[in-house]
Amino acid sequence: MINYSLQVNMDPLKPETLPSLFLDGTRFADDFGRTVLLRGVNLGGDSKVPAAPDGSTHLPTDFSGHREVSFVGRPFPLDEAEEHFARLRGWGFNVVRLLTTWEAVEHAGPGAYDRNYLDYLSRICECAGNFGLYVFIDFHQDVWSRMTGGDGAPCWLFEKTGIDYTKISASGAALVMQHAHDFTDPNPLQKAYPPMCWSSNYRYPACAIMFTLFFGGMTFTPQFSVEGRNVQQYLQEHFLGALRAVATAVKGRGNVIGFDPFNEPSRGWIGFPFSRRITANTDELHAMPGLAFSPLDALMTARGTPVTVPRLGISLLRGKLTAKEKITVNPNRIPLWLPGSSDPFEQAGAWRPGHEGGVEYFNEEFFRNTGGRKHDFNRDFLFPFYERAANVIHSVNPGWFVFLEKDAAETMNDPQLPEPLPRNAVNASHWYDGLTLVFKRFFPVNIDVATRKPAPGITAIRKMYARQIKAITGASALAGTPTLIGEFGIPFDMHKRKAYEKFSRGRRGSGIWKRHILALDLMYRAMDENLVSSTQWNYAAGNRNDPNVGDRWNQEDLSIFSRDQQDNSGDINSGGRALEGFARPFAPRVQGETVSMAFDRGRKLFTVKFIAEPEIEAPTEIFVPAVQFPRGFTVDAPGLITLQSSRPDMLLFLAREKGTAVITVRGR
Numbered sequence: 164m165i166n167y168s169l170q171v172n173m174d175p176l177k178p179e180t181l182p183s184l185f186l187d188g189t190r191f192a193d194d195f196g197r198t199v200l201l202r203g204v205n206l207g208g209d210s211k212v213p214a215a216p217d218g219s220t221h222l223p224t225d226f227s228g229h230r231e232v233s234f235v236g237r238p239f240p241l242d243e244a245e246e247h248f249a250r251l252r253g254w255g256f257n258v259v260r261l262l263t264t265w266e267a268v269e270h271a272g273p274g275a276y277d278r279n280y281l282d283y284l285s286r287i288c289e290c291a292g293n294f295g296l297y298v299f300i301d302f303h304q305d306v307w308s309r310m311t312g313g314d315g316a317p318c319w320l321f322e323k324t325g326i327d328y329t330k331i332s333a334s335g336a337a338l339v340m341q342h343a344h345d346f347t348d349p350n351p352l353q354k355a356y357p358p359m360c361w362s363s364n365y366r367y368p369a370c371a372i373m374f375t376l377f378f379g380g381m382t383f384t385p386q387f388s389v390e391g392r393n394v395q396q397y398l399q400e401h402f403l404g405a406l407r408a409v410a411t412a413v414k415g416r417g418n419v420i421g422f423d424p425f426n427e428p429s430r431g432w433i434g435f436p437f438s439r440r441i442t443a444n445t446d447e448l449h450a451m452p453g454l455a456f457s458p459l460d461a462l463m464t465a466r467g468t469p470v471t472v473p474r475l476g477i478s479l480l481r482g483k484l485t486a487k488e489k490i491t492v493n494p495n496r497i498p499l500w501l502p503g504s505s506d507p508f509e510q511a512g513a514w515r516p517g518h519e520g521g522v523e524y525f526n527e528e529f530f531r532n533t534g535g536r537k538h539d540f541n542r543d544f545l546f547p548f549y550e551r552a553a554n555v556i557h558s559v560n561p562g563w564f565v566f567l568e569k570d571a572a573e574t575m576n577d578p579q580l581p582e583p584l585p586r587n588a589v590n591a592s593h594w595y596d597g598l599t600l601v602f603k604r605f606f607p608v609n610i611d612v613a614t615r616k617p618a619p620g621i622t623a624i625r626k627m628y629a630r631q632i633k634a635i636t637g638a639s640a641l642a643g644t645p646t647l648i649g650e651f652g653i654p655f656d657m658h659k660r661k662a663y664e665k666f667s668r669g670r671r672g673s674g675i676w677k678r679h680i681l682a683l684d685l686m687y688r689a690m691d692e693n694l695v696s697s698t699q700w701n702y703a704a705g706n707r708n709d710p711n712v713g714d715r716w717n718q719e720d721l722s723i724f725s726r727d728q729q730d731n732s733g734d735i736n737s738g739g740r741a742l743e744g745f746a747r748p749f750a751p752r753v754q755g756e757t758v759s760m761a762f763d764r765g766r767k768l769f770t771v772k773f774i775a776e777p778e779i780e781a782p783t784e785i786f787v788p789a790v791q792f793p794r795g796f797t798v799d800a801p802g803l804i805t806l807q808s809s810r811p812d813m814l815l816f817l818a819r820e821k822g823t824a825v826i827t828v829r830g831r
Contacts, residue, residue: 181295181418182781186564186587189636189645190756191696195781198753198773200760201297201647201696203258204251208703208714208722210237210262211303211314213270218309219705219715220340226310226328229318234267235283239704244287247704248294250724253735253812254746255786258297260423260649260698261287265302266309266317268405273319276405281412292418299566300413301423301649302406306364307373311337313361314716315426316373320398323389324376325504326369334499335464335492336369338453340717351710351718359601361717363453365429366441368461368499375431375530376507377402378544382533383433387507394507399548403555410559421564423591423649424552427571430540432458432530437513439527442475443484448576450484452476452601454492459514459525462506467498468520477601541569541581553585566591568649575631578638590639591649594632596682603657605682621685628689636693648690652700653682655740656710656720662740663708666728676741683744684764691749691760699723699745742790748828752784754818767792767830775803775818782806782815787828794831801825 182193191199212218214236216228238261239247251259263284268276288298304315310328321328332342343356352358364370380387380395389397406424413419439445440455452475460470469491476487500506508529509515517523532538546567553565566589569580574592599605608619632648639646655662658678665675673680690697703714703722713720723745729738736742748762748769755776762769771785783803787796789812798805798814803824806815818824 181292181297183417183562184297184420184564185562186589186645188643189640191645193752193781196776196779197781197783198755198757200694200749200751200753200757201258201698202749202751203256203260203296203698204723205301205650205698205701206251206259206261207238207705208262208701208716208719209705210234210267211264211305211716212237212309213267219712220309220717221344221346221709221711221715222341223346224341226318226341229266229310229328230271232266232270233277233280234264234270235277235280237267238262238287238702241283241286241290243704244290245294247702247724248291248296250735250738251702252294252296254739254742255749255788255812257295257751258299258420258696258698259291259702260301261291261298262301262303263409264304264315265402265405266315268408269401270317273323273401274404276408281408284409285412285416288413288416288419292416296418298413298416298419299421299423299564300409300419301426301566302402302409303426305427306337306361306429307370310339311367311370311373312339312364312717313370316402320373320401321369322501323397324373324394325501325507326372326499327501330497330499331369333495334467334497335367336461336499337364337367344711346711358603358718360453363451366451366453366456366461368456368465370429371431371456371458371461372465373431374429375433378428378431378540378548379433379530380507382538382544383513383530384507384511386510399551403552406552407555407559410556410563414559419563421566421587421589422552422556423566423568424549424556425568426649427568427593428545430544430570432461433540433544434538435530437525437527437529440472442473442486447483448573450475451572452484454490455486458508458530459522460492462508462514463516463520463522464493465499466506466509466516467493467496468516469494469496539581545569546581546584550585553588557586563587564589566647566649568592571595574635578635580638580642580644582642584642584644588642588644590635590642590644590646592635592638592646593650594635594648595651596628596653596686599653599657599682603654605653605657605678621681625685625688628685629692632689632693632695636695646695648695648697650700651686651697652721652723653679653686654719654721655679655723655725656708656713660708660710663727666708671730673741673743676744679741680744683741687745687747688762691762694757694760736790746788746790748785748787748791750783750785750826752781754779754781754783754816755824758823762791764791767796769828770825772823772825775820775822775824777819777821782817783824783826785814785816785826785828787812787814792828792830796828796830799825799827799829 213232305313308316438459473486513529514525706722706725708727731737758772803816
């Protein structure tokens with residue numbers, strides 16, 4: 164038995180000490196041959212919006228200055244980088260999913276890349292490497308753009324496709340916090356802009372039009388060209404140009420391991436019937452809270468015709484979406500299209516308006532099949548795009564990984580990946596507990612999305628989590644590729660922000676985060692059981708406890724850090740939320756093949772079992788955070804040699820004989 168005292172040295176590492184990574188079947192491996200487990204965080208939620216002028220969604224704007232924005236300073240200013248990366252390293256993370264957006268790169272106009280931002284992003288990557296952190300860059304989007312209620316694409320694309328961005332909200336074509344929220348009302352819970360409503364924009368006209376054109380313009384609107392190119396080619400070529408610009412800017416950073424080229428892609432209307440509304444009764448998989456637009460409803464709205472559609476809400480008792488009321492959209496008959504522009508789908512023969520706002524004709528199968536061939540979004544549209552993106556990425560660095568995602572909602576029901584996949588592909592599917600995320604409460608009884616049946620009790624919830632993650636890793640195994648869960652996490656403002664209230668009254672113990680810690684512990688235990696890499700959502704340096712601000716985007720508040728929780732700048736942990744839930748022991752590198760790994764937080768017991776390979780001349784590493792072992796710990800590692808570590812929070816063990824090895828860490 165070996166005793167260790169704990170203290171954390173936050174000095175930067177030398178960049179060359181970070182081993183390079185490669186893919187070996189379904190595992191990550193380093194250049195020594197060790198099995199690598201990547202545990203990290205998304206950096207960060209506030210990178211979705213500009214830093215100057217501040218584009219946070221709780222600040223009203225008409226988006227008129229969209230060409231003059233700057234994202235330099237997202238995720239944080241360079242002079243704060245060492246503080247934040249030291250904290251992430253001290254919490255045990257070894258990778259960050261670094262957010263950027265198409266808008267951040269190309270906001271000024273077609274091909275006008277923001278060189279100051281590209282240089283800034285490269286320097287952020289360099290600083291992360293100095294603290295031993297791998298980076299993969301996520302081209303992030305939610306519901307297409309800031310102007311349609313999310314983030315991602317630059318605003319000038321609307322003009323190129325004939326859409327008047329100044330009319331998006333007024334015409335009912337998107338639900339945008341900057342326009343819908345009453346900023347004079349101190350109540351953050353408003354009917355006009357309810358919590359987590361931003362995702363409903365995937366069904367609203369503006370977002371759905373843009374996604375359908377981006378992925379399917381050549382198929383559905385072959386006649387629609389922009390500057391001599393089909394609209395799909397035009398949009399994708401500019402996107403891939405921005406992707407290439409970022410890749411070129413960071414190609415010299417050895418800690419950059421790849422790109423996630425498109426966050427949470429949407430099919431737009433591809434595969435949907437033209438007139439049938441998307442409800443739980445007609446399409447349970449794709450139904451979501453908010454207005455249940457059909458493509459026909461949405462295109463009529465965009466044309467300036469008032470349409471009455473049902474609003475869906477979640478019935479907790481029934482465990483499904485139900486119609487709550489009917490809403491008339493665009494009663495003022497405001498067209499979305501610019502003067503001189505028109506609906507490209509109407510021009511392609513999808514539908515024809517009648518007299519006095521009626522419909523003379525529509526093709527119900529327009530988005531579902533062409534020439535008798537049924538469309539499969541993933542096979543025919545999304546993964547061919549990923550192949551093009553991978554070619555761009557690999558043209559800059561052939562060794563980079565390509566982190567791929569399907570539609571986030573579809574993944575929970577069908578995690579399978581279409582083949583063939585691009586070279587060096589990683590399954591980066593997202594996974595969330597939907598009830599906790601939407602209702603901002605951690606329930607002792609959950610609903611299993613696969614069976615639609617209750618999962619009562621903590622043990623049942625943990626098993627449900629593990630089963631859902633296993634379905635994702637199983638899909639990766641069939642495709643012969645590793646898994647990294649690109650996003651998962653919890654809202655920290657759950658249970659009516661009671662943890663913040665207790666903090667403001669002077670309470671500093673972990674008890675104020677009891678529910679948060681429990682939820683995260685169950686999630687990480689499920690990750691451990693499946694030996695899966697992951698990046699938690701998220702670390703937002705600009706987070707505030709203010710219910711209108713949160714992560715500075717659409718009232719979301721999932722950041723594991725907040726300045727409002729920081730009361731001691733000299734303590735690396737100060738500012739952390741529910742630290743015991745995610746700063747956990749794990750084995751980031753193993754000298755062989757990992758068999759199992761588990762941490763029992765209540766018993767302060769960590770165990771890892773592996774098949775030792777002595778020909779690998781590098782040690783197994785075990786991260787041991789002081790927050791989990793405040794009184795120290797003992798270690799049992801029979802048959803292994805203990806090496807001296809430069810980091811007191813990292814244990815090193817070397818095997819000289821092949822066979823099963825077990826390392827156990829017990830808290831005092």
